[in-house]
Amino acid sequence: MALWLQVKTALAAEIEGGAWRPGERLPTEPELMERFGVSRFTVRQAIASLERRGLVRAEQGRGTFVHRDLLAYPISSRTRFSRNLIEQGFDPGGELLLQEVIPASEEVAEALAIAPGALVAHRRGIGTADGIPIEVASVWLPADRFPDFARVKAEHATYTATFAAYGIPDYLRLWTRVEGRLPTPEEAEALRQLEASPVLAVTRLDADLQGRPISYGRSAWSGERVVFDLQDGSRALVG
Template identity: 40%
Template sequence: MARTPIWQSIKRSLTADIAEGRFATGDRLPTEAQLAGRFGVNRHTVRRALAVMAEDGLVHSRRGSGVFVAAAPADYPIGRRVRFHQNIASGGRIPTKKVLSLAVQAAGAEEAAALEIAAGAEVLVYDGLSLADGQPVAVFQSMFPSDRLPGLAGALEATASVTEALAACGVADFTRVSTRITAKEATATQALHLQIAEGAPILRTVGINAGPDGRPVEFGRTWFAGDRVTLTVGED
């Protein structure tokens, strides 16, 4: 059985320390020598763990001063109303979205069943990138039934926000019908967008949102950088 590299174990431990509030944003981490003593390794192993954390945007170093916490993973509630901008802003960070592509295609079996449309019916596919304070936190793909939401493509091009675009198309509110969460490893393209290493841990959510009439309006898949968000499940 393959063993987890020690530097990865150190990275996970330090990331958990940040996520659980033992180190706040702006705090200086213990020195390399102190961390080496804590984990029973040499400083080179600690240095590698810190370097990868810096690549992930969790810490940054200051020459002669040490390594500091850049940002704690953001809490991301998954409840009846899942709103990216609201979730990120509530943690004091600035949310933005970037449209990667908008295209119309035929619905496959899974999305057709989720959206309660016929297989092969047209769906608008929105591929995008979600950012917090300019740092990528998730890539996503959302599908919408084209015939129910005329004008949605233009609204998404104008705002990038699903909530605002749906409102512009007459869907003033929508709620989450179901969510599935699965641990995955980042593909090469996901890693490129999220600025993480290929194979790094990510969390995939698959969800269905419905309008006030109960009819599905969105089927979405989102891949979160595992070190940048903490998904919390509950009612809202």
């Protein structure tokens, strides 16, 4: 049996036997080289084979992790990020990358039914599941309806609670558009994946119960970690 196949067989047996939990990082290349008495090239062959089998995933700059099943993310008229993850046993989290108030572009203005150039609150951040990035997203909201949004959002864990603070007790997803493409360098870095790995690009619009748009978003989701589940006849366009 070839050396790389011996390493791969041993690691696969340990993974399938529960020696490492889903999401746990495997030993480093030098550690595996020392353990099995093989070269770096042999270790990389073994890891690549495990990745093709779907047992592990390699994250650029972080290491190799035991693969966790794809997150089945429901898209419906009541899509909620935190709730979707919690119901599947994932711990939702995130990192804020940018927060600003800017003039609305024509695209954003049209979606939010406001005048081009009107001020909007813009947030860009990374959404995580169990600390693993699954999306990098930008969200725009009308600044006149959500004054001092940065401060109010900082006081609440979710958008649902933030909207409630502005007197919007509930809201609906009007439509969602999903397209497959390759990530930009910035998206690949934020998602900790290779630029050759595809993402699911999502554009969406949320509105209050009177149908008035309140939030327009664009995001890139890791195609290796997430699958979308369209529910309750939600209006979704796939390109």
